[in-house]
Amino acid sequence: MLKIEGLSGGYDNKLIIKNVSFFVAKGEMLGILGPNGSGKSTLLKVISGILNMESGNVLIEGKPLKSYSSKDLAKKMAVLPQLHSHAFSHTVRDTIALGRYPHQSGLFSSWSIEDEAAVVEAMKLTAIERYESQMLDLLSGGEQQRVFVAQALAQQAPILLLDEPTNHLDIAHQKQLLDTIKTQAIEKGITIVSVFHDINLASLYCDRLLLMDQGEIKVIGAPHEVVTKDQIETVYEARISTNPHPERPKPQITILSDVNEKNNDKLITTENFQVTGELVVFQAETQLKTWSSAVTNAGSGWYRTFVNRRVDANYACDNVHEEMLEFLVNRGFSEADTVGMMTAVNTTDAVIKEYKTPFGNVVIMVTAGVGNAVDVSRTHEVEMLPAIGTINTWIIVNGELSDEAFIQSVITATEAKTKALAFEQVKDPRTGTIATGTSTDSILVAATQRGVHIPYAGPITEIGKKIGLGVYECTVEAIQIYKKAKGWD
Numbered sequence: 001m002l003k004i005e006g007l008s009g010g011y012d013n014k015l016i017i018k019n020v021s022f023f024v025a026k027g028e029m030l031g032i033l034g035p036n037g038s039g040k041s042t043l044l045k046v047i048s049g050i051l052n053m054e055s056g057n058v059l060i061e062g063k064p065l066k067s068y069s070s071k072d073l074a075k076k077m078a079v080l081p082q083l084h085s086h087a088f089s090h091t092v093r094d095t096i097a098l099g100r101y102p103h104q105s106g107l108f109s110s111w112s113i114e115d116e117a118a119v120v121e122a123m124k125l126t127a128i129e130r131y132e133s134q135m136l137d138l139l140s141g142g143e144q145q146r147v148f149v150a151q152a153l154a155q156q157a158p159i160l161l162l163d164e165p166t167n168h169l170d171i172a173h174q175k176q177l178l179d180t181i182k183t184q185a186i187e188k189g190i191t192i193v194s195v196f197h198d199i200n201l202a203s204l205y206c207d208r209l210l211l212m213d214q215g216e217i218k219v220i221g222a223p224h225e226v227v228t229k230d231q232i233e234t235v236y237e238a239r240i241s242t243n244p245h246p247e248r249p250k251p252q253i254t255i256l257s258d259v260n261e262k263n264n265d266k267l268i269t270t271e272n273f274q275v276t277g278e279l280v281v282f283q284a285e286t287q288l289k290t291w292s293s294a295v296t297n298a299g300s301g302w303y304r305t306f307v308n309r310r311v312d313a314n315y316a317c318d319n320v321h322e323e324m325l326e327f328l329v330n331r332g333f334s335e336a337d338t339v340g341m342m343t344a345v346n347t348t349d350a351v352i353k354e355y356k357t358p359f360g361n362v363v364i365m366v367t368a369g370v371g372n373a374v375d376v377s378r379t380h381e382v383e384m385l386p387a388i389g390t391i392n393t394w395i396i397v398n399g400e401l402s403d404e405a406f407i408q409s410v411i412t413a414t415e416a417k418t419k420a421l422a423f424e425q426v427k428d429p430r431t432g433t434i435a436t437g438t439s440t441d442s443i444l445v446a447a448t449q450r451g452v453h454i455p456y457a458g459p460i461t462e463i464g465k466k467i468g469l470g471v472y473e474c475t476v477e478a479i480q481i482y483k484k485a486k487g488w489d
């Protein structure tokens with residue numbers, strides 16, 4: 001659809017774009033990324049013919065740009081420039097109607113049904129119908145931006161060149177506009193080349209990305225090939241991390257700050273715990289990075305309060321998340337700060353211990369109800385009925401855990417827990433074999449993310465050794481307390 005071959009160009013005596021080549025297929029959305037001054041806008045201007053090229057070729061449907069008359073070119077390609085200047089004030093409708101000029105013929109061209117339909121549709125797509133009769137210069141920056149996008153859409157060209165289409169837009173309008181543009185690409189086969197400053201939006205919406213660096217292509221490819229830590233950090237000269245988008249394989253970036261904020265250097269100890277007949281509560285002064293399979297605030301996040309709540313053995317509820325949240329809020333815990341788990345065992349039977357390491361202590365908390373113990377290798381053979389009885393394990397680390405270390409902590413802790421069940425000869429009552437856990441165990445790993453960097457947490461590491469020993473000892477003790485309470489021994 002659009003082929004760029006060895007394109008070079010720029011301003012008088014100043015070559016900005018150097019030897020740029022790429023191809024955009026019909027219906028494809030290509031995002032152009034790059035730092036300020038890297039030549040993104042200049043590239044769009046050379047492609048659209050606003051600036052003359054120094055060398056190379058721009059082929060539209062196989063024909064060179066220069067072979068098109070300006071009107072024919074406007075039928076093929078609509079352009080949304082970066083900055084809009086309007087010498088005199090128009091109404092919104094008149095501004096959008098200007099997008100129809102390539103479709104008008106003759107000296108006294110008349111407004112056709114198609115023209116009207118295109119303007120109405122463009123207003124609808126950009127949700128600006130209600131501003132139709134207003135003067136453009138009385139609209140907000142974001143509203144004006146949507147009018148100019150509508151003007152480009154009204155042109156009904158098969159190629160759209162957009163320079164920062166989401167400029168000035170709030171997040172709802174960014175989403176709405178990009179959803180609209182992307183839908184045009186998918187449903188009408190419109191080819192889109194768009195400059196973005198927002199790497200995350202570009203990654204989310206574009207099929208491919210082109211990263212510019214000083215007028216040249218640094219890399220072009222699918223978002224996951226372009227949005228890598230190394231490439232983005234090198235080209236933008238900013239520290240970032242990449243993280244997965246929650247719904248799609250489109251990497252997102254997070255800026256990492258280099259500002260030193262006042263740190264709280266207080267170490268986590270068993271003093272951070274309080275136990276009542278209803279709750280085991282851990283509270284820290286500042287948030288810890290936390291990964292858990294809890295009821296409230298599961299997954300990863302930063303929290304300062306962890307709650308292990310005792311529920312009745314007959315606890316049943318349609319919406320456990322809602323009920324648990326209500327419980328926490330009623331007791332003064334904030335949803336934003338708290339990870340919440342449940343257990344049916346006496347909270348006063350929780351085993352909480354501190355383990356010394358060369359760099360800072362690891363604190364472990366275990367509550368173990370093993371009346372519902374299972375042999376995980378045999379659960380497929382038997383009918384598993386919902387049952388109360390859970391081992392909840394918390395591992396709280398003074399140190400900075402890597403992602404690997406968080407996951408390895410879970411592995412190490414699970415192995416230690418299973419060993420504790422074997423040592424205590426806890427059996428799955430259905431199969432009569434040694435249990436490996438219960439059917440509803442939960443785990444929490446949290447770290448202060450201050451102090452020593454801990455890259456790994458397997459049993460070969462200092463931290464792994466303490467997690468292994470700690471979870472084993474605490475679980476054995478918790479099982480023994482449980483057995484005593486139930487009169488098993």
Ligand SMILES: Nc1ncnc2c1ncn2[C@@H]1O[C@H](COP(=O)(O)OP(=O)(O)OP(=O)(O)O)[C@@H](O)[C@H]1O
Pocket residue numbers: 011012014016034035036037038039040041042043
């Ligand atoms: N009209 C102009 N005359 C001369 N040089 C210009 C002109 N417009 C831009 N430049 C120069 O061209 C280079 C590339 O600018 P361009 O606007 O293409 O960058 P960009 O990647 O779009 O940047 P931004 O992210 O800031 O919008 C810059 O060094 C800029 O100073």
